[in-house]
Amino acid sequence: MEQATAQLHTPRSVRLERIVDETPSIRSFWFSDVSMHKAHPGQFAMVWVPGVDEVPMSVLAIHGKNEAGVVIKKGGPVSTALWEKKPGDLFWVRGPYGHPYSIGHHHKLLVVGGGTGLVPLLSLLVHFRGRDVTLITGARTASELLFKDWLIADSKEHQFKLIFATDDGSYGEKNQVPKVLRPRNGNSLPHPSKPRKSVQVRRGNLRGLRNRTLPCLP
Numbered sequence: 077m078e079q080a081t082a083q084l085h086t087p088r089s090v091r092l093e094r095i096v097d098e099t100p101s102i103r104s105f106w107f108s109d110v111s112m113h114k115a116h117p118g119q120f121a122m123v124w125v126p127g128v129d130e131v132p133m134s135v136l137a138i139h140g141k142n143e144a145g146v147v148i149k150k151g152g153p154v155s156t157a158l159w160e161k162k163p164g165d166l167f168w169v170r171g172p173y174g175h176p177y178s179i180g181h182h183h184k185l186l187v188v189g190g191g192t193g194l195v196p197l198l199s200l201l202v203h204f205r206g207r208d209v210t211l212i213t214g215a216r217t218a219s220e221l222l223f224k225d226w227l228i229a230d231s232k233e234h235q236f237k238l239i240f241a242t243d244d245g246s247y248g249e250k251n252q253v254p255k256v257l258r259p260r261n262g263n264s265l266p267h268p269s270k271p272r273k274s275v276q277v278r279r280g281n282l283r284g285l286r287n288r289t290l291p292c293l294p
């Protein structure tokens with residue numbers, strides 16, 4: 077195996093530099109790792125907790141910044157063990173893995189992702205600067221909306237359309253994110269079942285392969 081490939085697949089210890097409470101159940105963990113800094117939108121890291129397990133986590137890396145992040149929702153054993161880490165603790169990572177999003181040259185784009193499903197789409201937004209982008213994101217309730225303030229500021233600065241949805245209606249539209257796509261009163265948002273030009277997004281996944289499609293407005 078070539079040295080660079082071997083390095084990619086060998087767990088590397090990284091020290092956590094900062095940890096941010098993003099919502100009551102989601103924390104972001106930031107560290108420095110040259111390979112992860114270069115992760116492309118849609119790629120993920122394998123994050124290992126010795127003695128527990130290893131899970132895939134989307135990598136949040138904005139090119140030009142010397143840090144990378146993973147954004148973790150507390151759930152089962154691995155995510156809970158990771159969630160309880162403190163600044164200065166070690167993380168073990170491999171990768172990045174997976175095919176990056178293929179974004180093509182479409183000008184009008186609809187980007188949809190709720191909860192931590194938003195994470196791989198954030199660095200994608202940076203690649204979409206100057207395009208006509210609508211982002212739909214949501215959560216169960218207002219306090220669980222991920223990166224809400226950042227998205228509001230970024231949407232104003234870079235002029236993309238931003239639609240929030242919450243299941244309980246406590247912020248934005250009262251709806252589940254996929255249902256916001258349903259056409260209402262001549263609304264021009266496409267229904268996902270209608271065939272459209274689309275960007276096929278495939279992401280590698282050790283716990284089952286997920287295919288995702290970002291529909292593009294015509």
Ligand SMILES: Cc1cc2nc3c(=O)[nH]c(=O)nc-3n(C[C@H](O)[C@H](O)[C@H](O)COP(=O)(O)OP(=O)(O)OC[C@H]3O[C@@H](n4cnc5c(N)ncnc54)[C@H](O)[C@@H]3O)c2cc1C
Nearest residue numbers: 131132133134147148149150151152153154155192195281
């Ligand atoms: C490509 C890819 C990227 C991913 N990126 C991210 C990411 O950026 N952030 C992230 O948080 N996760 C991400 N995941 C999911 C992550 O890999 C784990 O599946 C998740 O953290 C749960 O792992 P666990 O071992 O803690 O729980 P598991 O062992 O998977 O689950 C144990 C039990 O806990 C339950 N459970 C697990 N999580 C939750 C939850 N959140 N709420 C309620 N019950 C739960 C399960 O239903 C199960 O019953 C990604 C997965 C893939 C495939």
